[in-house]
Amino acid sequence: MARTKSLNDTKNDLNAKTRGAMVALLDARLLDAIDLYLQAKQAHWNVKGTQFIALHELFDQVAEVADGATDLIAERSVQLGGQPTGAAAAVAKGSALKPYPLLAADGRAHVEALANALAQLGKRVRAAIDEADKGGDKDTADLFTGISRDIDKHLWFVEAHNVK
Numbered sequence: 273m274a275r276t277k278s279l280n281d282t283k284n285d286l287n288a289k290t291r292g293a294m295v296a297l298l299d300a301r302l303l304d305a306i307d308l309y310l311q312a313k314q315a316h317w318n319v320k321g322t323q324f325i326a327l328h329e330l331f332d333q334v335a336e337v338a339d340g341a342t343d344l345i346a347e348r349s350v351q352l353g354g355q356p357t358g359a360a361a362a363v364a365k366g367s368a369l370k371p372y373p374l375l376a377a378d379g380r381a382h383v384e385a386l387a388n389a390l391a392q393l394g395k396r397v398r399a400a401i402d403e404a405d406k407g408g409d410k411d412t413a414d415l416f417t418g419i420s421r422d423i424d425k426h427l428w429f430v431e432a433h434n435v436k
């Protein structure tokens with residue numbers, strides 16, 4: 273996503289080029305993570321079927337993980353001089369996740385949809401680890417690494433319900 277805002281000043285010793293690249297990277301993944309939060313809540317509210325309570329609670333755990341990730345990502349952006357936006361219009365325009373199937377009802381459909389969302393974010397966060405590392409910001413790479421582990425763990429939790 274093109275970056276048009278200028279960086280805010282900071283005494284952080286990372287150079288401006290690195291900070292600018294990291295802010296753009298963080299701001300883009302922020303939109304994806306907010307979308308995952310919203311998709312997990314959609315699943316949490318609407319799931320029905322014999323596995324209701326297990327999935328209802330698990331989907332809320334996914335929402336919590338996504339919510340925690342949004343805070344870490346947005347605050348790292350601010351630390352580097354960014355001014356992240358998490359407004360709904362920006363998420364709708366900028367999220368790389370596929371739209372959630374709003375008519376999903378039974379557990380299997382929600383498991384499939386949320387597993388897809390987790391996998392998409394997992395892939396993009398994994399790419400962000402490498403991008404941050406190559407860009408010279410080990411802390412942002414580490415932040416994305418922690419988030420990646422959490423996303424993978426919850427992808428496992430969700431996929432474990434998908435017994436063939």
Ligand SMILES: [Fe+2]
Pocket residue numbers: 316332
């Ligand atoms: Fe709830």
